[in-house]
Amino acid sequence: MNKIVEKEFFSENVFKMVIEAPEIAISRKPGNFVIVRLDEKGERIPLTIAGADPVRGTITLVVQRVGLTTAKMMRMEPGEMILDVAGPLGKPTHIEKVGTVLCAGGGVGIAPLLPIAQGFKEAGNKVISVLAARSKDLIILEEEMRACSDEVIIMTDDGSYGKKGLVTEGMEEVLQREPVDLSVVIGPAIMMKFAALTTQKYNVKTYASLNTIMVDGTGMCGACRVTVGGKTRFVCIDGPEFDAHEVDFDEMIQRLGAFKEQEKEAYERYLKTVS
Amino acid sequence: MENIAEYLKQERSQPWREELRKSMKAKERTSIERVKMPEQDPKERQHNYLEVNLGLTEEMAVTEARRCLDCPDPTCISGCPVGINIPKFIKKIEAGDFMGAAKVLKETNALPAVCGRVCPQEVQCENSCFYTVKLKKPPVAIGNLERFAADYERNSGNISVPEIAEHNGIKVAVIGSGPAGLAAAGDLIKLGYDVTVFEALHDVGGVLKYGIPEYRLPNEIVDVEIENLRKMGVKFRTNFIVGKTATLEMLRDEGFEAFFVGSGAGLPRFMNIPGENSVGIYSSNEYLTRINLMHATNPDYDTPVHEGEVVAIIGGGNTAMDSVRTARRMGAKRAILVYRRSEAEMPARLEEVKHAKEEGVEFLTLHNPVRYIADEQGRVKKMVLQKMELGEPDASGRRRPVPIEGSEFEVDVDVVVVAIGVSPNPLIPHAVPGLEVSRWGTIIVDKETMQSSIPDIFAGGDIVRGGATVILAMGDGRRAAAGIHKYLQEKVKK
Ligand SMILES: Cc1cc2nc3c(=O)[nH]c(=O)nc-3n(C[C@H](O)[C@H](O)[C@H](O)COP(=O)(O)OP(=O)(O)OC[C@H]3O[C@@H](n4cnc5c(N)ncnc54)[C@H](O)[C@@H]3O)c2cc1C
Numbered sequence: 001m002n003k004i005v006e007k008e009f010f011s012e013n014v015f016k017m018v019i020e021a022p023e024i025a026i027s028r029k030p031g032n033f034v035i036v037r038l039d040e041k042g043e044r045i046p047l048t049i050a051g052a053d054p055v056r057g058t059i060t061l062v063v064q065r066v067g068l069t070t071a072k073m074m075r076m077e078p079g080e081m082i083l084d085v086a087g088p089l090g091k092p093t094h095i096e097k098v099g100t101v102l103c104a105g106g107g108v109g110i111a112p113l114l115p116i117a118q119g120f121k122e123a124g125n126k127v128i129s130v131l132a133a134r135s136k137d138l139i140i141l142e143e144e145m146r147a148c149s150d151e152v153i154i155m156t157d158d159g160s161y162g163k164k165g166l167v168t169e170g171m172e173e174v175l176q177r178e179p180v181d182l183s184v185v186i187g188p189a190i191m192m193k194f195a196a197l198t199t200q201k202y203n204v205k206t207y208a209s210l211n212t213i214m215v216d217g218t219g220m221c222g223a224c225r226v227t228v229g230g231k232t233r234f235v236c237i238d239g240p241e242f243d244a245h246e247v248d249f250d251e252m253i254q255r256l257g258a259f260k261e262q263e264k265e266a267y268e269r270y271l272k273t274v275s
Numbered sequence: 276m277e278n279i280a281e282y283l284k285q286e287r288s289q290p291w292r293e294e295l296r297k298s299m300k301a302k303e304r305t306s307i308e309r310v311k312m313p314e315q316d317p318k319e320r321q322h323n324y325l326e327v328n329l330g331l332t333e334e335m336a337v338t339e340a341r342r343c344l345d346c347p348d349p350t351c352i353s354g355c356p357v358g359i360n361i362p363k364f365i366k367k368i369e370a371g372d373f374m375g376a377a378k379v380l381k382e383t384n385a386l387p388a389v390c391g392r393v394c395p396q397e398v399q400c401e402n403s404c405f406y407t408v409k410l411k412k413p414p415v416a417i418g419n420l421e422r423f424a425a426d427y428e429r430n431s432g433n434i435s436v437p438e439i440a441e442h443n444g445i446k447v448a449v450i451g452s453g454p455a456g457l458a459a460a461g462d463l464i465k466l467g468y469d470v471t472v473f474e475a476l477h478d479v480g481g482v483l484k485y486g487i488p489e490y491r492l493p494n495e496i497v498d499v500e501i502e503n504l505r506k507m508g509v510k511f512r513t514n515f516i517v518g519k520t521a522t523l524e525m526l527r528d529e530g531f532e533a534f535f536v537g538s539g540a541g542l543p544r545f546m547n548i549p550g551e552n553s554v555g556i557y558s559s560n561e562y563l564t565r566i567n568l569m570h571a572t573n574p575d576y577d578t579p580v581h582e583g584e585v586v587a588i589i590g591g592g593n594t595a596m597d598s599v600r601t602a603r604r605m606g607a608k609r610a611i612l613v614y615r616r617s618e619a620e621m622p623a624r625l626e627e628v629k630h631a632k633e634e635g636v637e638f639l640t641l642h643n644p645v646r647y648i649a650d651e652q653g654r655v656k657k658m659v660l661q662k663m664e665l666g667e668p669d670a671s672g673r674r675r676p677v678p679i680e681g682s683e684f685e686v687d688v689d690v691v692v693v694a695i696g697v698s699p700n701p702l703i704p705h706a707v708p709g710l711e712v713s714r715w716g717t718i719i720v721d722k723e724t725m726q727s728s729i730p731d732i733f734a735g736g737d738i739v740r741g742g743a744t745v746i747l748a749m750g751d752g753r754r755a756a757a758g759i760h761k762y763l764q765e766k767v768k769k
């Protein structure tokens with residue numbers, strides 16, 4: 001049982017939740033995630049740890065409502081209990097001093113990017129961040145990202161904030177301008193695919209944090225498998241970060257759609273019960 | 276060994292046993308037919324998840340118990356990995372003392388209701404029974420009787436809680452709540468230790484919960500055993516991944532003085548053939564976990580799983596049998612088992628094979644998939660199978676399957692479940708620097724004490740053996756508990 005101690009909306013469908021999880025708060029590192037099961041009948045979903053306070057014994061999650069479980073979670077309030085929170089899972093990001101790091105975050109992907117950008121900054125790197133979303137209100141954690149970046153470029157699809165255009169355009173601007181030693185991209189699979197193609201042109205080593213469907217998160221089921229460099233890897237134990245130029249994103253995108261119909265049905269059923 | 280033989284002899288010469296032996300001639304006993312386990316009708320059961328085997332009635336159990344000859348040299352015992360005093364518990368049943376029978380079982384077996392259901396008896400105790408070895412007749416139904424006695428005790432509501440030594444305040448951690456961990460926890464708590472079981476998942480029981488289906492082993496039975504351990508004082512911490520949530524070092528700092536690792540062989544293997552990552556292709560672990568642990572087939576639960584008209588399962592072990600029979604229960608019109616050798620080489624228990632056939636499972640032996648074909652959305656729609664023939668025996672002693680060139684053909688499928696085995700769970704070996712592991716990733720231990728290369732770490736079950744059995748895992752857990760006791764007592768003395 002893990003108590004929700006804080007909740008804050010970043011936009012209509014993106015919210016931050018601070019949850020009691022003392023052991024995880026101590027052990028987690030940038031790049032780690034947790035598996036959450038809201039209630040007895042709930043499914044297990046992975047969520048990245050966006051931050052932690054070991055003194056208070058809490059972790060911070062930033063969640064985007066996309067379907068049933070995230071919608072249920074969005075309706076939960078401080079004081080309520082989340083039945084299961086397990087973690088920290090996944091390999092932490094390998095943070096070292098490399099020079100200039102280009103961090104690219106799309107939508108809710110900015111949340112998991114934050115601790116990684118912070119880590120690279122603390123390690124003495126120059127950090128340039130490109131934050132992208134459909135429109136202004138979906139750009140989250142801007143202040144926090146500014147605090148750990150030497151430069152922040154904001155891109156919106158509709159031009160309502162920053163520059164109008166895709167994340168790749170913002171990345172391209174930096175890559176053309178100056179040498180970049182490493183890039184980290186986190187966001188929707190399709191965004192990571194194109195971000196990876198962009199950095200590949202410039203021969204910049206790139207990590208992507210993959211968000212496949214998971215069940216246990218401990219290597220037991222293989223639901224999270226992806227093809228990386230022609231080999232099958234498990235995102236929960238071998239990842240979630242992989243060399244973005246080696247990932248078969250098309251396969252990953254198809255696997256993400258594995259349960260589309262069932263999910264849609266379940267979500268619609270749920271909406272009926274709450275309205 | 277000497278004193279065990281001596282002990283068995285003494286037990287056997289007790290007056291009540293002598294009397295029972297005399298009450299019926301051996302001839303009469305051997306002429307009784309083996310009592311058939313009542314089963315749910317295959318037509319019914321392929322649509323439900325209720326237990327297939329219904330259990331013996333009291334009369335049936337007593338009749339079956341009469342068949343046992345109470346042999347002077349009970350060879351059956353040597354076939355049981357934990358050395359249950361088989362004739363003693365069976366004769367208790369014959370005498371009508373069912374509670375007493377259960378007590379005998381519990382002397383050596385922490386989970387008799389589980390083992391009576393899932394032990395591969397035909398290659399263990401029953402294979403060494405006098406009936407099998409000398410009379411060439413069906414063996415005494417030791418497993419069924421074991422289940423009967425354990426169920427009788429549980430249903431009586433009067434489960435005996437074993438005596439517990441005085442608390443000694445020494446903290447011991449058990450990692451993993453499968454049969455190995457549960458057995459170790461049971462023995463350690465009896466010895467007076469302060470025992471905490473850490474489990475990565477949200478539920479306790481390991482494969483007994485997430486793997487083996489309800490129709491073979493109802494979760495309720497496992498839960499009763501776990502409740503008993505709780506009553507005895509064992510603490511359970513779920514959602515706790517040792518090595519991740521806290522390192523072993525952190526647990527040492529919290530005062531844990533010894534560790535038992537029973538983390539199982541959780542990592543599913545795939546064949547690495549083209550198309551295997553298509554949507555609708557599962558490992559058996561994922562398939563069974565979605566259904567058993569997450570209740571995907573119950574519409575009240577949120578976890579989804581694919582249903583399909585044609586479901587193919589690749590493999591020939593217990594996991595494959597469990598998956599294919601589950602597919603049938605989920606409504607598959609064709610549930611096909613694809614196995615690359617012949618039926619004789621199948622590692623699954625005989626009973627599972629028989630039950631699967633009765634339930635309408637199709638067996639496609641001497642076939643192997645070489646590739647899968649998916650539709651535009653990436654969803655699997657065909658498997659390409661290759662025919663096989665048997666060649667010379669390989670290292671395992673089984674005849675090696677050899678592909679027949681040019682024999683490929685396609686089969687339409689909606690769902691595929693890959694059940695070709697598991698590798699040891701790498702979490703603990705990765706998280707503990709200096710822990711000695713084999714080439715296969717199993718933890719290397721001393722066979723007697725189950726101690727690893729790090730003195731305060733002991734291990735057993737599938738993480739030591741690779742994929743094995745429930746009873747072997749339990750036996751390891753018990754041996755490790757004894758090893759830990761010895762280790763800690765010596766440490767205290769120092
Ligand atoms: C390592 C990891 C870290 C993650 N971190 C975060 C995070 O910090 N914040 C956050 O909001 N989300 C995160 N995700 C994604 C999150 O797990 C999914 O959004 C969530 O499982 C959706 O559940 P649902 O029941 O609400 O939606 P569902 O009804 O299950 O799905 C709705 C739609 O979302 C898509 N979807 C399903 N599962 C996933 C998935 N795992 N990832 C992406 N899309 C999915 C499907 O295509 C589907 O059409 C992470 C995923 C992984 C693997």
Ligand SMILES: Cc1cc2nc3c(=O)[nH]c(=O)nc-3n(C[C@H](O)[C@H](O)[C@H](O)COP(=O)(O)OP(=O)(O)OC[C@H]3O[C@@H](n4cnc5c(N)ncnc54)[C@H](O)[C@@H]3O)c2cc1C
Nearest residue numbers: 451453454455475481482517538539736737743744745748
């Ligand atoms: C589908 C299926 C059917 C089977 N049928 C039979 C049968 O009929 N008869 C038979 O005898 N055997 C059968 N087996 C084999 C048998 O179940 C196993 O040999 C046995 O369960 C092994 O027990 P174990 O305690 O070693 O591990 P497991 O039962 O695998 O339990 C290990 C537990 O440890 C947990 N864990 C792992 N790492 C950590 C960590 N770092 N921290 C905390 N917890 C952790 C896991 O989540 C898991 O719950 C079957 C197996 C399967 C999969």
Ligand code: SF4
Nearest residue numbers: 355390394399400418
């Ligand atoms: S535990 Fe298994 S092998 Fe031992 S007697 Fe019981 S059924 Fe037979």
Ligand code: SF4
Nearest residue numbers: 343344346351404405
């Ligand atoms: S070998 Fe068979 S007949 Fe003899 S004691 Fe054992 S179970 Fe009974």
Ligand code: FES
Nearest residue numbers: 217219221222236
């Ligand atoms: S989520 Fe099950 S193996 Fe990765």
